[in-house]
Amino acid sequence: MTSIGIHDLEVATAHHVLDLGLLAESKGIDPAKYRVGLGQDEMSMPAPDEDIVTMGASAAWEILRRHGTDGIRTLLFATESGLDQSKAAGVWVHELLGLPSQVRVVEVKQACYSATAAIQAAMGIVSRFPEERVLIIASDVARYELDSPGEPTQGAGAVAMLIGADPAILEIEPPSGIHTADVDDFWRPNDSSTAVVDGALSVRAYLDAMTGSWDDLAGRGGPAIGDIDRVVYHQPFTKMARKAQQRLDRHAGGSLGTLGLDSGSVYNRRLGNTYTASLYSSLASLLDHEEEDLTGKRLGLFSYGSGCVSELITGIVRPGYADADRSARVRAALDTRVPLDVPSYRSLHALEHSSVNDLETSHVTRAPFRFSGVRGRARQYERTDGAARLP
Numbered sequence: 001m002t003s004i005g006i007h008d009l010e011v012a013t014a015h016h017v018l019d020l021g022l023l024a025e026s027k028g029i030d031p032a033k034y035r036v037g038l039g040q041d042e043m044s045m046p047a048p049d050e051d052i053v054t055m056g057a058s059a060a061w062e063i064l065r066r067h068g069t070d071g072i073r074t075l076l077f078a079t080e081s082g083l084d085q086s087k088a089a090g091v092w093v094h095e096l097l098g099l100p101s102q103v104r105v106v107e108v109k110q111a112c113y114s115a116t117a118a119i120q121a122a123m124g125i126v127s128r129f130p131e132e133r134v135l136i137i138a139s140d141v142a143r144y145e146l147d148s149p150g151e152p153t154q155g156a157g158a159v160a161m162l163i164g165a166d167p168a169i170l171e172i173e174p175p176s177g178i179h180t181a182d183v184d185d186f187w188r189p190n191d192s193s194t195a196v197v198d199g200a201l202s203v204r205a206y207l208d209a210m211t212g213s214w215d216d217l218a219g220r221g222g223p224a225i226g227d228i229d230r231v232v233y234h235q236p237f238t239k240m241a242r243k244a245q246q247r248l249d250r251h252a253g254g255s256l257g258t259l260g261l262d263s264g265s266v267y268n269r270r271l272g273n274t275y276t277a278s279l280y281s282s283l284a285s286l287l288d289h290e291e292e293d294l295t296g297k298r299l300g301l302f303s304y305g306s307g308c309v310s311e312l313i314t315g316i317v318r319p320g321y322a323d324a325d326r327s328a329r330v331r332a333a334l335d336t337r338v339p340l341d342v343p344s345y346r347s348l349h350a351l352e353h354s355s356v357n358d359l360e361t362s363h364v365t366r367a368p369f370r371f372s373g374v375r376g377r378a379r380q381y382e383r384t385d386g387a388a389r390l391p
């Protein structure tokens, strides 16, 4: 059988950053609560001319610059920060990237889980048409109410992935473990721009879903815990991965300990929660920072979306997976974000674009694509000088 998996992946983020030390100070909270208690240092925040489309297009643009568009007939856009009840955000990306009209575009939703559903759909397509490649974009802006417990776990970012046969980074193995349960732990009603969350319940639901996924994987002939070398996790905050690995070791009788937790959270500590993109930015972080050569190692990837649906997949790292250029690009994107002070962060948080009146945004972002405003109730996007022509 043809091996299928992640051929390439790229991380993009937003224009601004808030240091969580400043946020803690503004509330009279010990910064260690955020840095150690939650395991978060910073959070990305979009400029007024950025959103899930501009971040997602920026990540995908890098992938297409390297691989071209040949064989791509599907673009799956995973997000829970949808911009329209009808139109898939990926259709704007399709136009910005100049993709051929023979590319189907769909948006996929189930909280933070949906990029993993997109991968499963993509693997089905590639197993039927091995010459095809599927472009997946996971892009989100995590927003909680100001002064709520979730506030320090906000963030913004996107990951683009190319799924194909004979992949260069990770060959995904067939069995996976699934767990679905109807839980009111976190959701965002249609009339709210911030999430509603029961924090303590969400942590319990995440951990229960993880053991449920493990049991399903084990029942379907998945690998023994001792045959898994590292696990990367959905990271609403990086401490969650520590809690999950501890629980996994206890539940499955493993001895992973703290293996892979630091290397798998370098990007996430600085991005904040990126919902659908979080697990895959953690994968990029592990690939870019783990000191040991991961070639031939088996990784577990635990995907969790509140509500809740979770899936544990495994994959084997391919020779030549390392990409020093990607890690330099992600580091530069993180290092060059423009810092916010707390009052500017709070006013940016309050900014909500309505579609009722026409609007032109001022040009702030340095990304290759920007949200230029609203005309006749429709969102408008444009390429900036940073966007070279794609092959």
Ligand code: HMG
Residues within 6 Å of the ligand: 030, 032, 033, 034, 036, 037, 038, 080, 110, 111, 112, 113, 149, 150, 151, 153, 186, 197, 198, 199, 200, 202, 203, 206, 234, 235, 236, 237, 240, 273, 275, 304, 305, 306
């Ligand atoms: P909180 O009120 O900050 O909780 O809310 P806390 O007071 O229990 O403190 C958190 C940790 O900081 C604790 O450690 C404290 O001991 C520690 P723990 O017991 O958990 O190991 N702490 C300190 N450490 C060092 N120095 C100090 C100090 N003080 C306290 N001085 C909560 C935390 C996660 C509930 C909140 O941030 C929240 O509601 N977040 C949003 C929901 C969330 O992220 N849930 C995670 C699971 S659900 C999920 O992953 C899905 C999601 O991504 C959405 C989706 O799927 O779409 C959210």
